[in-house]
Amino acid sequence: MAEPSAKVKEVLKHYPLRVKLEGCAVTLRPMVPADGPALLDFARKLPQHDILFLRRDITKQEGIDKWVKDLEHGIMYSILAEDADGICGYSIIHLTDLEWSKHMADLRVSTAERSRGIGLGRLLTREAFNMAMALGIEKVMARMTPDQQGARALFQELGFQPEALLKDAMKDRAGNYHDLLVMAVNVQTFLAQRSAYGVGG
Numbered sequence: 001m002a003e004p005s006a007k008v009k010e011v012l013k014h015y016p017l018r019v020k021l022e023g024c025a026v027t028l029r030p031m032v033p034a035d036g037p038a039l040l041d042f043a044r045k046l047p048q049h050d051i052l053f054l055r056r057d058i059t060k061q062e063g064i065d066k067w068v069k070d071l072e073h074g075i076m077y078s079i080l081a082e083d084a085d086g087i088c089g090y091s092i093i094h095l096t097d098l099e100w101s102k103h104m105a106d107l108r109v110s111t112a113e114r115s116r117g118i119g120l121g122r123l124l125t126r127e128a129f130n131m132a133m134a135l136g137i138e139k140v141m142a143r144m145t146p147d148q149q150g151a152r153a154l155f156q157e158l159g160f161q162p163e164a165l166l167k168d169a170m171k172d173r174a175g176n177y178h179d180l181l182v183m184a185v186n187v188q189t190f191l192a193q194r195s196a197y198g199v200g201g
């Protein structure tokens with residue numbers, strides 16, 4: 001595993017984080033390579049449309065293996081959420097190795113269908129931002145299909161703005177094309193938004 005910086009270690013100290021979201025007990029903690037099989041199981045239960053925004057198909061072992069590799073190399077930082085039935089969500093900050101884009105990172109967030117609408121996606125996104133700040137990221141991007149109402153509403157609330165729409169950028173397994181919406185936010189804007197909502201930490 002890559003050695004995390006002092007700032008990242010500081011963020012990691014705050015886990016495991018145990019919360020109750022509308023009566024549901026959820027624990028948040030950093031992903032470790034041993035989580036691969038449980039994550040594969042989580043991904044395979046997601047609606048197929050919900051994984052189109054991913055860079056990799058994590059319903060396949062190869063996709064999970066690449067995730068674990070990125071985690072070990074310090075290119076990806078992931079927070080997992082677990083309830084009594086196992087993994088119920090994750091958020092990821094994915095860095096780029098492009099020399100001129102090191103100030104930017106991708107954010108990905110996903111919650112199990114059983115855990116939606118209780119504030120878990122918002123919480124996981126905020127946790128991912130704490131990590132992005134510790135990593136010195138200035139701008140965070142999220143990609144999604146434009147029909148992901150939940151994702152659009154959540155990101156908009158957090159200060160993200162639409163920045164690009166790529167027509168027919170994705171083709172699902174049935175051969176249907178989907179547009180790709182890219183939303184982005186400056187980390188400082190996100191922090192201002194978070195204080196406006198009265199949330200600390």
Ligand SMILES: CC(C)(COP(=O)(O)OP(=O)(O)OC[C@H]1O[C@@H](n2cnc3c(N)ncnc32)[C@H](O)[C@@H]1OP(=O)(O)O)[C@@H](O)C(=O)NCCC(=O)NCCS
Pocket residue numbers: 050051053107108109110111112115116117118119120121122123142143144145148149150151152153154157
């Ligand atoms: C996006 C996603 C993570 C949201 O997760 P969630 O746990 O349901 O989100 P939350 O309960 O924290 O909702 C936060 C806010 O988002 C908005 N929201 C969430 N789902 C919504 C929906 N279906 N329709 C409209 N608004 C929605 C609401 O404003 C909600 O706040 P409120 O409940 O206080 O009104 C989840 O829908 C998901 O996994 N989608 C598929 C994957 C995806 O597209 N990810 C985004 C790409 S990075």
